Every structure is written in C-alpha cells, then in structure tokens.
Amino acid sequence: MTHLSAHQLQFIFGLLGNIISFMVFLAPMPTFWTIYKKKTSEGFHSIPYVVALMSAMLLLYYAVLKTNAILLISINSFGCVIELFYIALYLFYAPKRQKIFTLKMLVMFNLGSYGVMVGGTMLIFHGNKRTDAVGWICAAFNLAVFASPLSIMKKVITTKSVEYMPFSLSFFLTLSATMWFFYGFFIKDPFIALPNIVGFVLGMIQMIMYMIYRDRKRNVLEGKEEKLEEGGNKYEANHQTLSTFNNQRATKEINMIINNNA
Numbered sequence: 001m002t003h004l005s006a007h008q009l010q011f012i013f014g015l016l017g018n019i020i021s022f023m024v025f026l027a028p029m030p031t032f033w034t035i036y037k038k039k040t041s042e043g044f045h046s047i048p049y050v051v052a053l054m055s056a057m058l059l060l061y062y063a064v065l066k067t068n069a070i071l072l073i074s075i076n077s078f079g080c081v082i083e084l085f086y087i088a089l090y091l092f093y094a095p096k097r098q099k100i101f102t103l104k105m106l107v108m109f110n111l112g113s114y115g116v117m118v119g120g121t122m123l124i125f126h127g128n129k130r131t132d133a134v135g136w137i138c139a140a141f142n143l144a145v146f147a148s149p150l151s152i153m154k155k156v157i158t159t160k161s162v163e164y165m166p167f168s169l170s171f172f173l174t175l176s177a178t179m180w181f182f183y184g185f186f187i188k189d190p191f192i193a194l195p196n197i198v199g200f201v202l203g204m205i206q207m208i209m210y211m212i213y214r215d216r217k218r219n220v221l222e223g224k225e226e227k228l229e230e231g232g233n234k235y236e237a238n239h240q241t242l243s244t245f246n247n248q249r250a251t252k253e254i255n256m257i258i259n260n261n262a
Contacts, residue, residue, distance in 0.1 A: 010186035014071035017179035021075045024172050025082050032089050041093040046102040049090065053083035054110055055145055058138045061118060062191070065131045071183070072192075135191030142195040146177075146202055153209060160213055167210045174203025
C-alpha cells in the first residue's frame with residue numbers, strides 16, 4: 001500500500017479547504033439576492049462582511065510573506081473579491097445612516113488598522129520575524145472571529161431556538177476548520193493549525209446544540225396551538241346562543257390570536 005507524503009497530504013487538505021471555504025464565501029448569496037429584490041439592505045448588518053474582508057486581507061498578506069502558500073493566496077484572494085462585492089452591493093442599497101456607518105468601519109478598520117499593521121510590520125520586522133509577527137496577528141484575529149458565535153450560542157440557550165444558528169452553516173464551518181487544521185499541521189504552520197482547533201471545537205458544540213434545541217421551538221408552538229384550539233372549542237360551546245354577528249367577531253379574534261402566536 002502506497003503512503004501519501006506530507007507534501008501530498010498538505011495539497012489535498014489545502015485543496016479541500018479551498019473548495020469548502022469557497023462554498024462558505026458564497027453562503028450569503030441568498031441574503032444579497034433578497035436585498036437586490038427588495039432594493040434595500042435595511043434590517044441587515046454589514047459588520048460580518050467587513051470583518052470577513054479584514055480576515056481575508058490579513059491572511060492574504062501572511063500568505064504572500066510565506067513561501068509556497070499558493071493555496072492560501074488563491075482562497076483569500078477570492079475572499080477579498082467576493083466580500084468587496086457584498087459590501088458594494090450593501091452600500092448601494094443601504095439607507096444613508098447604515099451607509100455612513102459601513103463606510104466609517106471600512107475606513108477605520110480595513111484601511112486604517114490594516115494599513116498601520118502592514119506599515120508597522122514592514123518597518124519593525126524583517127525576514128522570518130515579520131512572517132511570524134503577521135502570523136500571530138492572523139491567529140489572534142481568527143481566534144476572535146471563531147469566538148464570535150458564542151453570543152449566538154448564548155441566544156440559542158436563552159431562547160431555546162436554533163432560528164439564528166442554521167445547521168448547514170455550522171457544519172460547513174466545522175468542516176472548513178478541519179481541512180485547514182490538517183493543512184496547517186502538514187505544512188507545520190501553527191498560525192494556521194491552532195486557531196482552527198478552536199473553530200472545530202466551537203463548530204462541534206454548535207451542531208450538538210442544534211440537535212438538542214431543534215425540536216424545542218416546534219414543541220412550544222404546537223403546545224400553543226393546542227391550547228388555542230381548546231380555548232376556541234370552549235368558546236364556541238359556551239356561546240351557542242350568540243347571534244351570527246357575535247360569532248363571526250369571536251372567530252376573527254381567535255384567528256388573530258393564533259396568527260400572532262404562530
């Protein structure tokens with residue numbers, strides 16, 4: 001039996017990471033299709049796309065400083081392009097207040113902070129020290145990004161609803177973290193491998209939480225509907241002698257209650 005070399009394994013996992021990350025980058029497409037149809041981005045937030053752009057920019061800079069990192073360069077180049085497209089579309093349809101807020105975020109975060117980081121590492125560090133410094137920055141930033149779903153997980157526990165934590169997204173993010181961990185492991189790059197361990201663990205926790213809470217909301221809604229139905233039957237039984245007008249009005253009121261609790 002032929003064993004795959006470390007170089008072959010790093011290429012395989014890097015290629016799989018590219019494919020899965022490509023799919024994750026395309027995940028917001030339905031959101032922006034909705035924005036396009038409604039001709040407004042009101043009610044949607046731009047922060048996730050600004051943060052995703054920053055992450056792709058950082059990793060692209062890190063990949064350029066490394067040698068033989070074409071797989072990192074390819075996916076993060078695509079990430080920068082697609083996130084810029086999302087942000088441009090968001091800005092085009094955003095109300096004035098959200099447009100100003102998003103532009104401020106881009107100037108301060110993606111231009112200001114990123115520019116300071118690039119300029120600082122170029123001036124202060126040289127050679128491998130510069131690569132390591134940027135690697136630490138990327139690792140810290142990615143850890144913060146991976147930790148961001150903690151607020152969503154808290155909301156799931158509080159509301160006992162997985163409405164804001166779709167299983168498919170958690171699954172693909174976990175799969176992506178797995179591929180990039182092994183890629184980092186086989187190229188012996190801790191700045192790629194270690195943050196993805198955290199991503200894998202949090203992704204697994206999210207999927208477990210989804211399995212626990214996915215039926216909770218459905219059961220609550222079914223219980224409410226049963227109570228409303230029982231209440232409606234009692235209401236009809238106790239008012240058989242009412243006039244047709246009153247019966248119609250009562251039916252409308254019950255239907256309003258059911259619709260408001262559905």
